[in-house]
Amino acid sequence: MRIKKAVQMACLWIMVTAAGSLQAAEPLPIFADPIAGDADPIRGSKHDFTGLNHRAGVVAMGGVAFSDYGNPCVYCHLSPEEAGITPGQNLNLENSGVIEGWNRYMPATENYRLYDSGSMDNKPNSPSSISLLCLSCHDGTMAVDMILFKPAAFRNKQDAALHMRLNGAKELTSCGQCHNGTVAHDISVKVVGTGLQDEHPVSMTYGGNNWKDPDFKLPDDFQHGFNTGVKLYNGSVECATCHNLHDPSNELLLTQRRDILCATCHVK
Ligand code: HEC
Ligand code: HEC
Ligand code: HEC
Ligand code: HEC
Ligand code: HEC
Known part of the structure; x- marks a missing residue:
């Protein structure tokens, strides 16, 4: 056990040192932000993977834990040129499990346990x-940098990253390797995991829509x-119903103050 750990730490150290000598790819303007441009609040936030090293004061993340693609948007968004592509159409993406509309691969949904209860209408x-x-x-099963289209300037050949996953495990492919509450903050609270039965349900039709469910308020x-x-x-209610990654005005990126969020929809 101890030997294995020592080897892992040495590996990590080599990766960390190697990263210092890698040239960061020049950011490519592949996605124009019509709203806030460089002032988009997602820049510099926890969802900006191009800036984590700098802000955290470590060389260990971008380029080591995950690939730094030089553009913060590509970790989620398709660039406009690619957005029209449907899987299997122009590219050989058939059955490759792409999340429709986003620059990311599909997690293994058959492992999800969904929320259920007797009192749910939808x-x-x-x-x-x-x-x-x-x-x-956030389910912790896939590398955070696992994207479909990488910017043209990114060189796969020079990629030395460990492609870590957002989970608290002590493995070489887990952010928890460092984010264990000692080396860096504990990341496990940010992991939703695959057991969605403990979370607020998502992807169900909003009850207030039929005008009839007295437990829910009428939406605008x-x-x-x-x-x-x-x-x-x-x-439908989705994660983004309650969290807006582009708007940090409320804690935890909530779309409404925590004390009034629930009452937006629930009557009781
Ligand atoms: C971690 C994922 C993530 C990253 C990184 C990200 N976005 Fe977004 N973005 C989202 C989500 C989620 C939405 C919400 C979509 C919706 O509500 O329909 C969104 C919405 C948008 C919208 C549309 C706004 C609207 O209301 O329709 C624009 C424009 C946008 N993002 C630009 C950018 C740009 C530019 C960057 C890089 C600086 C970026 N995004 C980085 C996840 C991300
Ligand atoms: C956008 C509207 C919306 C918001 C905001 C919202 N909910 Fe819900 N919630 C729903 C819907 C829709 C359901 C599914 C219930 C149904 O259809 O019977 C649900 C289900 C639930 C359930 C399960 C109920 C059951 O019968 O098992 C709980 C518990 C719950 N919500 C709590 C909360 C809490 C706590 C908050 C605030 C953090 C919140 N909700 C915010 C729409 C919302
Ligand atoms: C080699 C150790 C190491 C690894 C591996 C690592 N981090 Fe970090 N990270 C740190 C340190 C050190 C800090 C700064 C102290 C802190 O915030 O706890 C940090 C800070 C952060 C921050 C806060 C940045 C800010 O703006 O406040 C985020 C978010 C983060 N890491 C995400 C990740 C994710 C996601 C992974 C895995 C994909 C990861 N880290 C892997 C060491 C690491
Ligand atoms: C009905 C509103 C609602 C929905 C839907 C929702 N969340 Fe949340 N989320 C919250 C609230 C409120 C908190 C803070 C309180 C808590 O931890 O329960 C939170 C906390 C979080 C946190 C941070 C935990 C922490 O303490 O730092 C993450 C990460 C998160 N949610 C991700 C998600 C993801 C991913 C989804 C979709 C699978 C989702 N949320 C769906 C309301 C929601
Ligand atoms: C590309 C990977 C990635 C995607 C996609 C992503 N997140 Fe995150 N998210 C992260 C990382 C990394 C953190 C910071 C973890 C930490 O602080 O330890 C984070 C943090 C959060 C937090 C906590 C913010 C805080 O202030 O502490 C919430 C809430 C959250 N994400 C919700 C979402 C929701 C909702 C979506 C989809 C709309 C989403 N995330 C998509 C990687 C991602």
């Missing part, structure tokens, strides 16, 4: 794409939700 379905986007990192718009920013996606 049962959650298997998570839809926008929630799969979140789960492709059936498809898109409430004017407060608590959004519905095609009339």
Whole structure:
């Protein structure tokens, strides 16, 4: 055990040292942000993987724990040129399990345990794409840098990253290797995992939509939700209903203050 650990640590150390000599790829302007440009609040946030080393004051993350693609948007978004591509159409992506509309691969959804209870009128379905986007990192099973299209300037050959997963395990492929509460902050609280039965249900039709469920408030718009920013996606509740990655005004990126979020929808 101890020997194995020592070897792992040595490996990590080599990776850390090697990363210092890697040239960072020049950021490519592949995605124009019509809203806030360089001032988009996602830049510099925890969802900006190009800046983590700098902000955390370590060389151990971008380029080592995960690939630094030089552009923070590509970890989630397809660039506009690629957005029109449907799996299997122009590329050989058939059955390759791509999350529709996003630059990411599909996690293994057959392992998910969904929320269920006797009192639910609308049962959650298997998570839809926008929630799969979140789960492709937060279920802890896939590397955070596992993306479909990499910027042209990124050189696979020079990639020395360990492609770590967002989970608290002590393995070489887990962020928990460092994020154990000692070397760096404990990451396990950010891991949703595959047991979704303990979380607020997602990907179910909003009860208030049928105007009849007395337990729920009427949304401003059936498809898109409430004017407060608590959004519905095609009339469904998703992770992004409660969290807006582009808006840090509330704690934990919540779309509404924590004390009033639930009452946006639930009458009781
Ligand atoms: C960790 C994932 C993630 C990253 C990284 C990310 N975004 Fe987003 N982005 C989202 C999600 C989720 C939405 C919400 C989509 C929705 O509500 O329909 C979104 C929405 C948007 C929208 C549309 C806004 C709207 O209301 O329709 C734009 C434009 C955008 N992102 C640009 C960017 C740019 C530019 C970057 C890089 C600086 C970036 N995003 C990085 C996840 C991400
Ligand atoms: C966007 C609307 C919305 C918001 C905001 C919301 N919920 Fe829900 N919630 C739902 C829907 C829809 C269901 C599915 C219930 C059904 O259809 O019967 C649900 C289900 C639940 C359930 C399961 C109920 C059961 O019968 O098993 C609990 C518990 C719950 N919500 C708690 C909360 C809490 C706590 C908050 C605030 C953090 C919250 N909800 C915020 C829409 C919402
Ligand atoms: C590319 C990987 C990735 C994707 C995709 C992603 N996240 Fe995250 N998320 C992270 C990382 C990394 C952190 C920071 C973990 C930490 O602080 O230890 C994080 C943190 C968070 C936090 C905590 C923020 C805080 O202030 O502590 C929330 C909430 C969150 N994510 C929700 C989401 C939701 C909702 C989605 C989908 C709309 C999503 N994430 C998509 C990687 C991702
Ligand atoms: C070699 C050790 C190491 C590894 C591996 C590592 N980190 Fe870190 N990380 C750190 C240190 C040290 C800090 C700074 C102290 C802290 O925030 O706990 C940090 C900070 C962070 C922060 C906070 C940055 C900020 O802006 O406050 C996030 C988010 C993060 N790491 C995510 C990750 C994710 C996701 C992974 C795996 C894909 C990962 N880290 C792997 C060492 C590591
Ligand atoms: C109904 C609203 C709602 C939905 C839907 C929802 N969340 Fe959350 N989430 C919250 C609230 C409220 C908190 C903070 C309180 C807590 O930890 O329970 C939170 C906390 C988090 C955290 C941070 C935990 C921490 O303490 O730092 C992450 C990460 C997260 N959610 C991701 C997700 C993902 C991924 C999904 C979709 C599978 C999702 N959330 C769906 C309301 C929601």
